[in-house]
Amino acid sequence: MPSRPRTAATGAALAAAAVLLCPAAAEARPPAPAAPSWSAAPTGPARTSFYLEGPPGTALTDRLAVRNPSGRPVTVRLAGAGGDGAGAWLALAPDRVTVPPRTRASVPFTVAVPRDAAPGSHPGTLTVTDGTPGAPTRIPLRLRVTGPTLSALTVEHLAVIRRGAAAVIRYTLVNRGNTALRPRLALRADGLFGPLLRRPARPLPGVLGPGARTDRTETWPDPPALDAVDVTLTATAAGGAQDTATAGYTTVPWGAGAALLLLAAGGGGGAVRWRRRRTARAAATGGAVPDGGCAGPPERPGARPAGGARPAPEPARPRTAATTTTTTTAATTGSGVRA
Secondary structure: OOHHHHHHHHHHHHHHHHHHHHHHHHHHOOOOOOOOOOEEEEOOOOOOOEEEEEOOOOEEEEEEEEEEOOOOOEEEEEEEEOOOOOOOOEEOOOOEEEEOOOEEEEEEEEEEOOOOOOOEEOOEEEEEEOOOOOOOEEEEEEEEEOOOOOOOEEEEEEEEEEEOOEEEEEEEEEEOOOOOEOOEEEEEEEEOOEEEEEEEEEEOOOOEOOOOEEEEEEEEOOOOOOEEEEEEEEEEEOOOEEEEEEEEEEEOOHHHHHHHHHHHHHHHHHHHHHHHHHHHHHHHHOOOOOOOOOOOOOOOOOOOOOOOOOOOOOOOOOOOHHHHHHHHHHHHHHHHHHO
C-alpha cells in the first residue's frame, strides 16, 4: 500500500510549514492597544456617575478623581459631551491635567444652568482621554433642573392639497411648553354623507424639545372625487398636552365643474334676455314695469278682482241742509197755487 507513506509525508510537510508561518503571522498583526495605566471616576466611594440638581440660573459643582498608579506622569484631557444638555453647560477650569506618578488628582468642574433652562432631565457626559489610541473614559453626567413643568402642544398651518389621485395633509407641530414631548397623532376626515377616514392615535418618531417645531405630512391615498370634507388632526403628549385643528377640503372633478359653470352662464344669459323683452313690451304698451321687470299689465278702472267677486257698492252720500230746505219750499209753493 504505497499511498500511506506519501500521505504521511505530505501531512508532516504541511505541519512544519504551519509552524514556520505562525510566528510571522503573529508578528504581522497590529498590537492590541494597551489598557490605560490611569483611571478616572467621580470623587467619593462607590460612585459611577455624577448627579446634579438645581433650579435654572444656578451653578452646580462637583469633582473628578484621576488616579495614576504608574511610575511616570500622565496628562489627561477633559471635555463635556451631550448636545444641548449638561455636557454643553459643563465648564472646566483646567481642561488638561498632569498627574504625577503614584498620585491622585481631584479636578473640579462646574455646570452653569441657563436661566431659560426647562425643568426636567438634561443628561450629558464627561469624557477623559490621554491622547493615545483607544476609547476615552466616559462618565455619565445626570442633571435635573427643578421648577414647575408645563406641557403644551399645538397643531398649526393645517392644509389639504390634491396630488393626482391622492391628497397630502400638511401641518406643523409646535411645543409651547418647557418639557420635551413625544407627540401622538390621530387623523379623521368626514364628508357630507358620513365618515371617510379614521386613523387612531399613533406615536410620531423623534422627541420635540421645548420651543421646537416640526413640519410633517400625512398621505391620503384615496380621497373622494366629489365631496366637501372636514379633515381633523388631534395631537396629544404626556402631561396633558393636546390640541386639535380642522381644515376644509372640497373636491370637484374638472368635468363636473365645467358643466356647472356652463349651466350658470346659460341661466344668467336667459334671465337677461327675458327681462329685456318684458321691459320692451311694457314700454310699447305704456305700462310701467317696476324694478325686476316682473310686473303684470295695469288694472282697468272698475275691473273685477281676480277672485271673481263684485266690488262693494259705494256708500250713500248724506243729504245736506240746503237740499232739505229747497224741497220744503217747493212743496209749500205748490200748495198755494192749488188754492
